[in-house]
Amino acid sequence: MSASARQTLSRIETLASVNSTNDHAWQLLTDGNKSPFVCLAEQQTSGRGRRGKQWQSPAMGNLYLSLFWPFAANCPPRGLSIAIGVTLVETLNTFGINNLQLKWPNDVLCKGHKLAGILIESRYNGGYNTVIGVGLNFRLSPDLQQIVDQPVTSLEQQCSQLPCRNQLAGQLIENLIEAVEKFQCNGLNDFLQSWHSMDLLFGHPVEISNDAETFSAIAQGINANGELQYLYKGQLMSLSSSHYSIRLSL
Template identity: 40%
Template sequence: MENLLNILADCKPHSMPNLTALLTKTPQQIEQSIIALQKLGLNIKVDTIGVHLQPQLDLLDFQRISTALSTKHIFIKSVVDSTNAFLFRNLNQLKKGDFCIAEYQTAGRGRRGRQWFSPFAGQIMLSVYWNFAPNILINGLSSVVGIAIAEALNHVTNNKVRLKWPNDLLLDGRKLGGILIELAHQHNGLLNVIIGFGINLSIGSKQQIDQPWAELIEVLPQLDRNQLIIEIMNNLYQTLPLFEQNGFSFFRQKWIELDAFLEQPIKVISEKSEIQGISQGVDNNGFLLVSTKNGLLSFNAGEVSLRKQ
């Protein structure tokens, strides 16, 4: 099935005889694979011209992105298991700020191992390699990445995007995107991280998404995916050095301004308990502050999940 998707990823028509020859499969087997891909939300058409995959939006433009971000090494993949996983496999050849972006992920993941679903060419799915001096505290890093992305999106959406602690992007209270940061073990004496994020631009199909979700095309119907990528990455490249120099406290006020749940009744859920209270934003480490009947409590992003009451 994945081999078929790799062939169709150019979004051009392919005849059934050509596909059977390339894949050494019968027409019936290829038809079964097409049905399976369609069930995953991929828009594959079969007509007299042939079999062709229809992208949600314009395809990624390597020349345009690489020209705008010329100092970085950019990997653009049609199909990949996940952009984070791709960078992990290629750590030895990466320099700070290099990134991978894909049209489609077969095994995308979100925070706490949740699966990340995507159409073909309907999102921004991107992972960037970064490193910090070994003595740097990276508390609140994912929230700072959220701020950088939200600022770039708000520049073109008239301030429609808000943040949910620790790192969800919201549009009208619904999930627009998320961030996944993983430590990368590299023998260079530095603190290495892979910063991955996904943003819904045009989803098309609602199947397999188990929470209220949003797509940017709702408020930006003429969106330019390639330009959005350029603007987000430029803002991220400006933001991460500031975080390295100043820590999360430098961004605390920006978070408060973007916090969708500030002063709202919330519940904080862990594996063992559920605590209710009023969100008081974050402290200088990026920890969630909650006013409860037992006083003001703080929570680390790795420990809990946040929900509105």
């Protein structure tokens, strides 16, 4: 990590075990820690994914980190997961990890299998206090792969040689800081073209569902606000809510 990135952060905390790095970041804020800051953990006992799903987070040398960042009231972090997803893929590319795609709104996949996930939580208090959580699989146990409800993979399965976790974490944190600073200035303008080149769903039939409904559509990429666009009954629609589940139709 560069000296300028370290100076941007008031705190970098590493933990052996925590309920979730996102929850710990919120607690650090409650305790009065000056922001922005980062926390990392070897294990999460109650890791969370999108829509309240559990993120399996065993102590197997994976990467679990959260960056706390305060956004001003005139800069809501709408669509931020787009910028973070692009940044995560580009960081992995620099370590020789390729064949990666992004699935709206916050999953990184390798050859159709989930490699990493992003969970962004924001609370308004005169500005938008925001926690950016990233979980990246370095290794997976056979037992873990059996209990996850979708195809998953790890860097160990995709790389002939695993990258240094500390080096990757440091570079990722530095790149995330740069990404949120760009987002503050230009919104998603600096990330849209890259997302389009990485978009797993574009042009494919998808199943969109929540607790109340399920319907089929054709994914049409994202708009300037980071919303998913799709064709439904001949009309171009957009979806902003991450409370929907999006799956490629078989």
